[in-house]
Amino acid sequence: MSSPNDLTEISSNKMFGGYQKVYSHNSNVLGCTMNFGIYLPPQAEENKVPIIYWLSGLTCSEANFIQKAGAQRYASEQGVILVAPDTSPRGLNIPGDSDSWDFGVGAGFYVDATQKPWSDNYKMFSYITKELLEAVNKNFPVMEGKQSIMGHSMGGHGALICALRNPGLYRSVSAFAPISNPIECPWGQKAFSGYLGPQETGNWADWDATELVRKYNGPPLIIFIDQGTSDQFYNERQLLPENLLAACKQSNVPVILKFRDHYDHSYFYIATFIGEHIEYHVTQLNF
Numbered sequence: 001m002s003s004p005n006d007l008t009e010i011s012s013n014k015m016f017g018g019y020q021k022v023y024s025h026n027s028n029v030l031g032c033t034m035n036f037g038i039y040l041p042p043q044a045e046e047n048k049v050p051i052i053y054w055l056s057g058l059t060c061s062e063a064n065f066i067q068k069a070g071a072q073r074y075a076s077e078q079g080v081i082l083v084a085p086d087t088s089p090r091g092l093n094i095p096g097d098s099d100s101w102d103f104g105v106g107a108g109f110y111v112d113a114t115q116k117p118w119s120d121n122y123k124m125f126s127y128i129t130k131e132l133l134e135a136v137n138k139n140f141p142v143m144e145g146k147q148s149i150m151g152h153s154m155g156g157h158g159a160l161i162c163a164l165r166n167p168g169l170y171r172s173v174s175a176f177a178p179i180s181n182p183i184e185c186p187w188g189q190k191a192f193s194g195y196l197g198p199q200e201t202g203n204w205a206d207w208d209a210t211e212l213v214r215k216y217n218g219p220p221l222i223i224f225i226d227q228g229t230s231d232q233f234y235n236e237r238q239l240l241p242e243n244l245l246a247a248c249k250q251s252n253v254p255v256i257l258k259f260r261d262h263y264d265h266s267y268f269y270i271a272t273f274i275g276e277h278i279e280y281h282v283t284q285l286n287f
């Protein structure tokens with residue numbers, strides 16, 4: 001198997017003066033081949049630039065964000081690289097990995113699984129925060145250390161735990177409609193039971209953003225949460241941003257929670273506000 005740092009270009013399309021590309025590489029951490037999208041703004045042809053990671057939600061691959069969010073226009077204007085990885089290992093055919101849309105393939109939850117049969121491969125946390133980061137830093141003109149992270153739904157939660165578990169690694173974090181308190185909602189309880197084992201023994205709190213905020217002890221980090229009020233999953237109490245807000249207030253972790261009237265959970269909503277998020281990250285990255 002070739003090194004995770006050896007990339008194969010799958011596609012390249014000029015966009016807003018830069019290039020939207022998709023690469024594949026072998027992941028040692030996940031034990032499979034993974035695709036990721038990367039937008040290189042025109043500024044990256046001459047200079048090193050900062051980078052923002054995007055983590056997608058349930059059922060997504062690397063394709064959803066790059067095709068639907070319209071983020072490249074803002075990345076081109078601001079001179080920032082965007083990286084959009086896949087949401088789980090692929091092609092392993094672990095029994096049960098494709099039985100439901102909210103567990104297994106397309107639903108890695110950005111944790112490092114501890115339970116068989118998932119624990120050999122379902123290590124999306126280590127993939128995102130170590131292996132992919134290194135592969136991107138080795139291959140592209142990035143200002144090392146100038147990285148931020150954002151995401152949507154399961155990926156919004158992924159962005160939060162990547163930032164909260166690695167104080168200082170990301171300069172800023174934001175999330176659209178994140179699953180803010182997975183140990184208290186059906187999606188999270190199902191995923192954590194499978195990947196981490198029963199709540200009593202599975203250290204669930206180590207992987208839950210609301211619980212991690214209570215213990216956060218790193219450099220100042222402002223948590224930026226975005227939530228549409230007509231989001232079906234918010235109204236079904238899968239997302240619970242109020243729980244995260246309360247934990248932030250109790251623990252004196254600064255938080256911005258913006259409710260967006262009548263917006264739902266879709267990429268139409270994300271596309272509306274992605275420019276604001278990119279601007280926010282670039283301000284923090286240049287600080």
Ligand SMILES: N[C@@H](CCC(=O)N[C@@H](CS)C(=O)NCC(=O)O)C(=O)O
Binds near residue numbers: 064152
């Ligand atoms: N599969 C579910 C919905 C899953 C869903 O909404 N996924 C969100 C993330 S949680 C998403 O980004 N879907 C892909 C897309 O809209 O392109 C259903 O059909 O009800």
